Each structure stands twice: as C-alpha cells, then as structure tokens.
Amino acid sequence: MEAANAAAKLLDLERSTTFSAGEMEVVDWHSFDSLYFYNPFAAILFGEAPFAKAVRWSMLTDQIARTEAHLADLSVGTRVVTYEGFGGDMPDGYLLTHAEMIDDRRLALWVKQRSTRGVRPKPTDPF
Numbered sequence: 001m002e003a004a005n006a007a008a009k010l011l012d013l014e015r016s017t018t019f020s021a022g023e024m025e026v027v028d029w030h031s032f033d034s035l036y037f038y039n040p041f042a043a044i045l046f047g048e049a050p051f052a053k054a055v056r057w058s059m060l061t062d063q064i065a066r067t068e069a070h071l072a073d074l075s076v077g078t079r080v081v082t083y084e085g086f087g088g089d090m091p092d093g094y095l096l097t098h099a100e101m102i103d104d105r106r107l108a109l110w111v112k113q114r115s116t117r118g119v120r121p122k123p124t125d126p127f
C-alpha cells in the first residue's frame with residue numbers, strides 16, 4: 001500500500017487512484033471499469049504459502065474458476081489487462097484489443113463486448 005501510494009504520488013495520480021488490499025472474493029467487481037491481473041495465482045503452486053502440496057491444484061483451479069465466473073458477470077465495456085494471464089480463459093464476450101510482449105511475457109487488453117449474464121453453458125457432449 002505504501003509503495004502504491006508513493007507511485008501514485010510520483011505519477012501525479014493521487015486524486016484519481018485509491019488502493020486497498022484484500023481477497024478478491026470480498027471486492028465488488030462491479031465497482032471497477034478496469035481490472036489488472038498479473039499472474040495472480042502462481043504463488044499457490046510455487047509460492048511459500050502454507051498449504052499442503054495435495055491441495056494446491058484444487059485451490060488453483062478453484063481460484064481460476066471463480067475469476068472466470070466474475071469476469072463473465074461484468075458489464076459491457078469493462079477493460080481487463082492481463083500480464084502473463086491469470087491461468088484461465090477469458091470468458092465469451094471479451095475481445096482482445098491489444099497485445100504486446102514485454103520480457104517474453106504477454107501483456108493483453110481485453111474489452112467486454114457483450115453480456116454473457118444468464119447465458120446457459122452449452123450442454124457437454126457425453127461422448
């Protein structure tokens with residue numbers, strides 16, 4: 001938080017930025033028009049976090065699935081920037097409008113074009 005506030009001051013963005021730290025599940029995703037993800041869940045697999053190896057994969061897939069569901073529920077026009085992705089797929093309705101490589105990793109801008117709220121998932125092929 002200290003570093004973020006110092007950076008905002010340096011860039012003269014103090015009036016247009018606020019920072020808070022917390023779990024993504026307690027944030028109202030609809031209160032943002034833009035979101036940024038920098039490979040957020042890698043630490044679950046590779047970090048020092050105190051979870052047993054056996055649960056890391058299920059924690060990772062759970063976080064990715066929650067993120068995909070939140071993204072699918074956001075309003076048309078929402079911008080999402082990813083750097084190295086977030087481990088999942090951008091839901092239907094997002095258009096990749098810009099991408100460039102930085103240090104061999106992809107920085108991408110996605111813009112939500114149409115709402116997928118209430119759209120039922122296609123039935124899965126049993127075969």
Ligand SMILES: C[S@@+](CC[C@H](N)C(=O)[O-])C[C@H]1O[C@@H](n2cnc3c(N)ncnc32)[C@H](O)[C@@H]1O
Nearest residue numbers: 022023024025036037038039040041042043063
């Ligand atoms: C690779 S770091 C990015 C660091 C920094 N934001 C940047 O852009 O340079 C990934 C970030 O995702 C955050 N993160 C991971 N899981 C999260 C969750 N469930 N809720 C909120 N933040 C999370 C981590 O705390 C970490 O700050």
